[in-house]
Amino acid sequence: MALKILWIDDEIELLKPHALFLEKKGYEMQMINNATDALELIPTENFSAVLIDENMPGMGGLEALQKIKEIKPQLPIVMITKNEEEHIMEEAIGSHIADYLIKPVNPNQILLSLKKILDSDKIITEKAVVNYQQEFRNIAMEMMNARDYEDWRDIYKKLVYWELELENIQDSEMSKILEAQKEEANSAFFKFVERNYRDWLHATDDKPSLSHTVFKDMAKPHLSKNENTLLIMVDNLRYDQWKTIEPLFNQFYNVEKEQMYYSILPSATQYARNAFFSGLMPSQIEKRFPDYWLNDPDDGNKNQYEKEFLEDQMKRLGLSELSTQYYKILNSDFEKKILDDFHQYKNKNLTVIVYNFIDILSHAKTDNRIVSQMIRDDKTYRSTTKNWFQNSYLLQIVRKAAAEGMKILLTTDHGTIFVKKPSQVVGDRETSTNLRYKMGRKLQYEDKDVFAIDDAEDYFLPRVNVSSKYIFAKEDIFLAYPKNYNHYVNYYKETYQHGGVSMEEMIIPFITLTPKV
Structure with missing residues (x-):
C-alpha cells in the first residue's frame, strides 16, 4: 500500500509536477492550499507525513504545526520555507519537526527527506x-x-x-x-x-595489559600535579555497554583514546579489582597484605581495602605526591552525596569513583523476577544500562567534571556473560560458590568444559590448602552441583555471571576522555 502524504502550500498548483514525481516513486499525494482545511482532514485520514509551507496567508505554517502536533503528536512534519532566519528554524526544530527544507526545493530533495523519515x-x-x-x-x-x-x-x-x-x-x-x-x-x-x-x-614483554598492570600502563601516564583526573570504575561494564553509553559522554567529552585490557582469572571482582588497585596479582596481595586479603571460603567483604591498595601502588609508582580521593558508590543516596560534594574533590589530582550499579543489576537479573523479565538478552541488558546511566547522578558528576576541565579515565574490572549451558561439578564444603569458576579440593568436573589450574602459585593465585585447584568455565557454561541439579540449573540459566573465560568477561575497556571546550 502506498504511503499517503499531505502537502499544504498556498501555491500548491505550482507544485503539481513535484507531486507527480513523488507519485511515480510510490507515494499517494494529497494536495491542499490552506492549513485550516488541512486540519479538518488530519484527524480522519491516515497520513504518513505532512509537508507544510511556513509562510501562508491566514494560518501560517508554524501555527498549523502546533495544532497538528496537538492532534497527532507522532505524525512526521517537514517544514518548507523561503525564510532562512535562524529564529524561524529554531522555533520549527523546537516543535519537533522531522525535517526542514529551504525553497526552492527540487523533487529529489523532497524524496530524500521522505525516505529519511519513512523508509x-x-x-x-x-x-x-x-x-x-x-x-x-x-x-x-x-x-x-x-x-x-x-x-x-x-x-x-x-x-x-x-x-x-x-x-x-x-x-x-x-x-x-x-x-x-x-x-x-x-x-x-x-x-x-x-x-x-x-x-x-x-613474560616481561609481548603480553597484554592485565588487571594488575593496567593502572601503571594506562592510568599513570595521565596523572600529574598539573592536572586533575577523575577515574571512574564501573563494575561489570562490558565493551558493548560502553559503546551504548558512549553518546551520553559525548555530550561533554571527546574520546581521546579507546583501549582494551585483559582481566586476570578469575574474572571476578575480588581478584580483578583488587589486582587493579594494588598493581599486584592475588597471591602477591595475600603475601604483602595478609591482614587485608580474604580467600573465597572466608567470611567478610573481599573488596574493602581498595583505597589502601591504591595508596600503596601509587607510592611504588612514584605518585605519592599527588593528592587523591577514593569513593565507592553502592546506593543512590551516596551517589547524590558525591554529586553535592563535588566541590570537595574537583581540585584533587586523582579522584577515584568505584560504581557498583551494573554488578547490582546483573545480580538483580538472577534474584528479581521483574528485572529478569526486563533483561532478557544482551540487547535489553545494554538498553537497561543506558536508561540507568542517562538518569543517574553519575552523569551529572561527569557534566560537572567537564565544566571543571577534568580528564576522565573510564574503565571496569571485568565483564559478564549470559550463561546458557550447565556443567556438573562436585566439590567439598570449602569449594567456592561462584558459577563461572571454582576453587577447592577434590574437584570433579567435565574436562572439556573448563580451564583447570593445578598449580595455583604458578598462576599467582592463593592456595587455600595444599590440594586446592582452580577451574574456569568456558564460553557460556555455568557450573552446577548435582544436588538439586534441576532447580539449580533453572534458577541460574540465562543469567549474567562472571569469573570464567570469555571475550565478554576478559576483554574490557579503558577509555580516556578529554572535556569539550
Whole structure:
C-alpha cells in the first residue's frame, strides 16, 4: 500500500509536477492550499507525513504545526520555507519537526527527506544485512588466523560493532547467524587463553595489559600535579555497554583514546579489582597484605581495602605526591552525596569513583523476577544500562567534571556473560560458590568444559590448602552441583555471571576522555 502524504502550500498548483514525481516513486499525494482545511482532514485520514509551507496567508505554517502536533503528536512534519532566519528554524526544530527544507526545493530533495523519515529503518536494515554478510567471511578468516591478544581484541570489537548495528533489525535469522559466530569466536578464544594465559603472567614483554598492570600502563601516564583526573570504575561494564553509553559522554567529552585490557582469572571482582588497585596479582596481595586479603571460603567483604591498595601502588609508582580521593558508590543516596560534594574533590589530582550499579543489576537479573523479565538478552541488558546511566547522578558528576576541565579515565574490572549451558561439578564444603569458576579440593568436573589450574602459585593465585585447584568455565557454561541439579540449573540459566573465560568477561575497556571546550 502506498504511503499517503499531505502537502499544504498556498501555491500548491505550482507544485503539481513535484507531486507527480513523488507519485511515480510510490507515494499517494494529497494536495491542499490552506492549513485550516488541512486540519479538518488530519484527524480522519491516515497520513504518513505532512509537508507544510511556513509562510501562508491566514494560518501560517508554524501555527498549523502546533495544532497538528496537538492532534497527532507522532505524525512526521517537514517544514518548507523561503525564510532562512535562524529564529524561524529554531522555533520549527523546537516543535519537533522531522525535517526542514529551504525553497526552492527540487523533487529529489523532497524524496530524500521522505525516505529519511519513512523508509530509513528499512534501508538501514537492508544495508546492514548486506554489509554483515560480506564481513561474515572476513571475521571467520580472522578467527582462524588469530595469533595474539591484539588479534582477539580486534575480533571482539568487530563482533560488538555488528551486534550493535544489527540489534534493531527485523531479520531474526541474521541475528542468529551473528550469535552463532560469537559462540564460535568464544570457543576459539577459550583455547587461545588456555594456551597463552600462563605465559602472559610470566613474560616481561609481548603480553597484554592485565588487571594488575593496567593502572601503571594506562592510568599513570595521565596523572600529574598539573592536572586533575577523575577515574571512574564501573563494575561489570562490558565493551558493548560502553559503546551504548558512549553518546551520553559525548555530550561533554571527546574520546581521546579507546583501549582494551585483559582481566586476570578469575574474572571476578575480588581478584580483578583488587589486582587493579594494588598493581599486584592475588597471591602477591595475600603475601604483602595478609591482614587485608580474604580467600573465597572466608567470611567478610573481599573488596574493602581498595583505597589502601591504591595508596600503596601509587607510592611504588612514584605518585605519592599527588593528592587523591577514593569513593565507592553502592546506593543512590551516596551517589547524590558525591554529586553535592563535588566541590570537595574537583581540585584533587586523582579522584577515584568505584560504581557498583551494573554488578547490582546483573545480580538483580538472577534474584528479581521483574528485572529478569526486563533483561532478557544482551540487547535489553545494554538498553537497561543506558536508561540507568542517562538518569543517574553519575552523569551529572561527569557534566560537572567537564565544566571543571577534568580528564576522565573510564574503565571496569571485568565483564559478564549470559550463561546458557550447565556443567556438573562436585566439590567439598570449602569449594567456592561462584558459577563461572571454582576453587577447592577434590574437584570433579567435565574436562572439556573448563580451564583447570593445578598449580595455583604458578598462576599467582592463593592456595587455600595444599590440594586446592582452580577451574574456569568456558564460553557460556555455568557450573552446577548435582544436588538439586534441576532447580539449580533453572534458577541460574540465562543469567549474567562472571569469573570464567570469555571475550565478554576478559576483554574490557579503558577509555580516556578529554572535556569539550
